[in-house]
Amino acid sequence: MSPSAVEIQARTLAGYADASRLRQVHDRDWVLDRVTGSPETLVDLGSGIGQLLESALLRFPSLRLAVGLERSEHRIAEAAQRLAPYGERAVLHAADLTAPEQLPYRAQVITQTSVLHWLYPDEDRIFAWVAAHLAPGGRFLLTTYHPARDAHGLGGEDELVRDALSALGTPAEDVPALLAAHGVLPIATRTRTVDELLAVLAPHLRVAGHAERDAVVTVESAAQYEHFHAATFGDYYARVLPAERRADFYRAVGAAALRRQEERGHVSHMPVRLWELTAREEFVSETGNRPSRA
Ligand SMILES: C[S@@+](CC[C@H](N)C(=O)[O-])C[C@H]1O[C@@H](n2cnc3c(N)ncnc32)[C@H](O)[C@@H]1O
Incomplete structure (x- = not known):
């Protein structure tokens, strides 16, 4: 048959471009609205069909490099088509985020939307990778879903x-x-609670801020x-x-x-958290002191 x-x-x-309108698409502008300054390099982890990368390239003319890491070859092919008009400003790599390879550059902005639960129980590996790939003062903007x-x-x-x-x-x-x-x-089960995630990311990253929204699907x-x-x-x-x-x-x-x-x-209803994270050693406390490294 x-x-x-x-x-x-x-x-x-x-069909993800169409399907993602029901839930995931809302993360894109929510995350990109948090980008400050004039980033030159942005890396999107689990970049899917390249929608966030395209929005970023349109919104930030300062971007010289928008890089997507993604596992699905079908999604990479669709993203490559979408990003073709941006020439060398857009780069896509086939990658498994549970065993990510090192890149030869650091980014002012790293993003990851609607992906982290797929990396369970090895999320600490991507957190370590992010900490090593953030440029000084850089931000990791991450969304996590909490059913x-x-x-x-x-x-x-x-x-x-x-x-x-x-x-x-x-x-x-x-x-x-x-x-x-x-x-x-x-x-x-793949989707850890906020407290569980705090414990997993703590060795690598610091929380600089967060926001929440309700994802209601109809x-x-x-x-x-x-x-x-x-x-x-x-x-x-x-x-x-x-x-x-x-x-x-x-x-x-x-x-x-x-x-x-x-x-x-509604079909479903769940809180989504947007995390704004910095590398652990970048963190400066409210008193202006850098904490000593554990
Ligand atoms: C729900 S989609 C989100 C796509 C896009 N970030 C968005 O917000 O629309 C999850 C994406 O993560 C990718 N993904 C899942 N596990 C992965 C892994 N281990 N390594 C790389 N990509 C992965 C999937 O192929 C898929 O494109």
């Missing part, structure tokens, strides 16, 4: 997945074990959410089912999302 359109979409993570977690560590998208799997015949109470059996960590149709799920999560969850049931799974996620919206007025 040949794969359905939505399965092909999930494999290639296609509420239940006793099984499920929350946010996991809840829609649980609804969808139970609609397809898996009892809701068996879903945590089904995910675990396929090595699928619930997204709400949809116009079940199909819209079905495509949002495929473009955002790919086959991360779908792989718990045999290939012939995956098209039904994506449809069931869309139906679950619409049902939730009818019941609650």
